[in-house]
Amino acid sequence: MKEGDFSDFVETTSEPENGAVSAYERAAEEGIDPRCIPQHLDGPPPVGDAIAYPDYPDLDNENWRFLFNRQMELLPGRAGEAFLRGVEILGMTPERIPPLRDLSRNMEAATGWRIARIPGLLHEKDFFELLANRLFPSTDYIRGTDELDYTPAPDCFHDMFGHMPMLTNPAFADFYQLFGQVALNAKGADRTRLETLHWFTVEFGLIQQAEGMRIFGAGILSSKGEVVHALSDAVTVHPFDPDRVVEQEYDVWHLQPVLFALESFEQLVDGFRSWTRSKGLLT
Numbered sequence: 001m002k003e004g005d006f007s008d009f010v011e012t013t014s015e016p017e018n019g020a021v022s023a024y025e026r027a028a029e030e031g032i033d034p035r036c037i038p039q040h041l042d043g044p045p046p047v048g049d050a051i052a053y054p055d056y057p058d059l060d061n062e063n064w065r066f067l068f069n070r071q072m073e074l075l076p077g078r079a080g081e082a083f084l085r086g087v088e089i090l091g092m093t094p095e096r097i098p099p100l101r102d103l104s105r106n107m108e109a110a111t112g113w114r115i116a117r118i119p120g121l122l123h124e125k126d127f128f129e130l131l132a133n134r135l136f137p138s139t140d141y142i143r144g145t146d147e148l149d150y151t152p153a154p155d156c157f158h159d160m161f162g163h164m165p166m167l168t169n170p171a172f173a174d175f176y177q178l179f180g181q182v183a184l185n186a187k188g189a190d191r192t193r194l195e196t197l198h199w200f201t202v203e204f205g206l207i208q209q210a211e212g213m214r215i216f217g218a219g220i221l222s223s224k225g226e227v228v229h230a231l232s233d234a235v236t237v238h239p240f241d242p243d244r245v246v247e248q249e250y251d252v253w254h255l256q257p258v259l260f261a262l263e264s265f266e267q268l269v270d271g272f273r274s275w276t277r278s279k280g281l282l283t
């Protein structure tokens with residue numbers, strides 16, 4: 001992808017065969033980054049206080065500090081109020097990679113969401129199941145120094161800094177749980193529509209505030225290039241309408257030319273609920 005890393009889940013029906021070469025071994029043979037191979041959870045992941053804090057090398061904390069400071073400098077006047085408040089609520093600082101258990105405790109106090117530590121890119125069913133249970137799947141490893149501007153794989157800067165602040169907002173938090181519940185039961189074209197809706201809200205969403213247009217999407221807010229581009233004249237912004245959003249084409253390899261803006265996060269959860277009912281996706 002051009003900027004950042006936005007693939008939180010991957011749709012695939014292929015299953016590893018017993019005795020066959022593992023997906024990781026095959027990826028290595030084919031020159032594919034093994035971090036981009038979706039994984040099934042082989043059991044319940046550790047949640048909240050059960051998540052151990054890794055013994056990060058100094059370089060990992062330096063990379064966190066660099067990324068955190070670089071994004072935070074760009075965010076005033078660009079990031080939405082709810083996102084910036086979320087960074088404070090979670091207690092994120094540039095000092096070091098925050099412990100997932102601390103973020104989970106602060107998130108739980110705000111909205112009842114907790115954090116589950118996952119090993120990397122997940123198959124979509126595992127991903128949706130966690131969301132449906134108000135558990136946010138997060139990695140705990142960070143990109144290397146050579147990938148500060150771009151990484152094709154999930155990492156904790158995108159998961160923590162990009163996604164977690166919005167999960168301290170009650171309306172967004174309710175929307176995301178509902179999204180998981182609906183996506184878990186959706187099939188075929190409906191899954192694709194939901195993936196598109198995820199893209200234009202959770203990853204690339206904008207919100208119209210009294211002071212002007214602001215960003216809340218994790219794919220934009222964790223990427224240096226996208227955050228500058230998203231509010232520029234190069235982007236056409238449409239009002240949020242789920243029927244319109246799900247038909248919008250997008251290209252994950254380039255900066256986004258079309259985005260959608262909410263009026264409020266209540267509009268997101270209410271609009272999504274109405275849309276899923278109208279499509280028979282919510283019983």
Ligand SMILES: [Fe+2]
Binds near residue numbers: 005006158219
């Ligand atoms: Fe993401």
